[in-house]
Amino acid sequence: MRIFSGIQPTGQKHLGNYIGAIRQYVEGQDKGDPAIYCVVDLHAITVPYDPQRLRSNVYDTAAILIAAGLDPSRCILFRQSDVREHTELTWLLSSVTAHGDLNRMTQFKDKSAKQRELVSAGLYFYPVLMAADILAYRADMVPVGDDQRQHLELARDVAERFNERFGEVLTVPDFTIPEVGARIMDLQDPTSKMSTTAASDAGVVRVLDPPRTIEKRVKSAVTDSGAEVRRAPDKPGVTNLIEILSVVRGSTPEEVEAEFDGQGYGTFKGAVAEAVVEYLAPVRERYEALRGDEAKLEQTLLDGAERARTIAAEVLADVRDAMGVGPAA
Ligand code: AMP
Ligand code: TRP
Numbered sequence: 184m185r186i187f188s189g190i191q192p193t194g195q196k197h198l199g200n201y202i203g204a205i206r207q208y209v210e211g212q213d214k215g216d217p218a219i220y221c222v223v224d225l226h227a228i229t230v231p232y233d234p235q236r237l238r239s240n241v242y243d244t245a246a247i248l249i250a251a252g253l254d255p256s257r258c259i260l261f262r263q264s265d266v267r268e269h270t271e272l273t274w275l276l277s278s279v280t281a282h283g284d285l286n287r288m289t290q291f292k293d294k295s296a297k298q299r300e301l302v303s304a305g306l307y308f309y310p311v312l313m314a315a316d317i318l319a320y321r322a323d324m325v326p327v328g329d330d331q332r333q334h335l336e337l338a339r340d341v342a343e344r345f346n347e348r349f350g351e352v353l354t355v356p357d358f359t360i361p362e363v364g365a366r367i368m369d370l371q372d373p374t375s376k377m378s379t380t381a382a383s384d385a386g387v388v389r390v391l392d393p394p395r396t397i398e399k400r401v402k403s404a405v406t407d408s409g410a411e412v413r414r415a416p417d418k419p420g421v422t423n424l425i426e427i428l429s430v431v432r433g434s435t436p437e438e439v440e441a442e443f444d445g446q447g448y449g450t451f452k453g454a455v456a457e458a459v460v461e462y463l464a465p466v467r468e469r470y471e472a473l474r475g476d477e478a479k480l481e482q483t484l485l486d487g488a489e490r491a492r493t494i495a496a497e498v499l500a501d502v503r504d505a506m507g508v509g510p511a512a
Contacts, residue, residue, distance in 0.1 A: 186215035187322035187356075189223040189263065189313065191379075192240040193232070196247050198388040198459065199367035199377035201466075202430050203328030207361060209252040211326055218258040219320055219491060220248060222484070225263050225270065225312060229305035230294065242480045247390055249483075250469035261487030263316065268495035272315035273308065275502055279344040280311050284337055290330070297380070314338035318345075319495040321354035329365040330376060332358070349505040353498075364430040370404035373419035391467050394460045401456035412443035412451045421448070428455045431462040 188208055212218045222244050241262055253260055263269055288310055295302040317325055317338050335358040342353040367377045371386030381387050388397050407418040414422040429436045443451045504512040
């Protein structure tokens with residue numbers, strides 16, 4: 184089974200990224216044939232960004248992934264822009280992508296509504312580049328968080344439309360969204376997902392935050408009226424904390440509810456804070472050891488790109504041939 188996923192090098196990765204996605208990447212690396220993980224710098228340029236910081240953000244993200252447990256000798260870890268097949272395939276796939284489908288993408292609508300400057304055509308084309316990332320490797324399985332569902336459905340539609348029009352060349356990818364933790368919510372506003380672009384930092388726990396910050400943010404998380412530690416639609420704050428604790432402990436939400444039955448929110452939040460600190464501490468320590476050696480990170484990404492390119496180049500040759508682009512094979 185070939186596994187593929189991508190992660191943006193924007194800002195610092197947060198607990199939502201870790202629980203919704205990175206955790207699944209690590210689990211997948213020995214199941215993948217191979218497992219391929221890509222730091223998507225070309226997606227990051229679709230919104231205003233600082234060119235001086237993009238490269239260093241790529242190293243930050245790569246170091247977090249390795250610190251989380253990805254082993255570049257057991258998976259392929261690379262930077263998207265190093266494998267030019269992604270951009271070429273984006274254009275080729277645009278011919279089987281419905282303009283109307285792109286108009287329906289909620290992430291485009293949300294991001295463009297928030298944009299004060301230019302709403303770039305790149306932001307509109309973002310899902311096509313994402314489909315190209317996946318289809319260039321004939322990936323069978325794509326681990327993502329819940330917010331990527333619509334993009335994955337588009338990638339499947341594009342692959343199906345391509346195959347109908349040009350023959351069975353591409354693999355229609357499945358995707359996996361974790362049962363618990365697919366949508367970690369902002370601790371201050373538990374009706375919105377935890378996000379890199381949150382208006383305030385207070386509800387966001389970053390993977391690299393110092394223990395005291397994590398503790399403070401979790402302990403001051405917004406809880407709901409009542410005092411019961413129980414998941415309910417009208418208790419989004421408590422529900423979120425139950426999910427977080429169950430994931431970091433490796434237990435079920437039911438077990439968490441049973442354990443804290445009859446105890447107040449204060450005790451419960453203290454336990455969540457402690458568990459999250461413990462969960463992230465080894466990642467932060469390994470990150471600190473890795474991030475200093477940029478030359479080594481760069482070499483790791485370049486080696487990954489070389490291996491990725493071998494696969495993507497073959498798929499691109501098939502795509503061009505099927506589409507009648509370039510000389511006959
Ligand atoms: P990004 O940082 O946008 O590249 O996201 C990387 C991965 O993290 C994607 O698979 C997202 O679906 C996932 N993700 C982002 N935010 C959350 C969240 N709040 N809860 C769970 N997963 C998330
Ligand atoms: N759009 C994804 C996100 O923001 C990142 C991404 C880019 C991706 N290419 C991908 C995820 C391919 C899975 C597969 O989270």
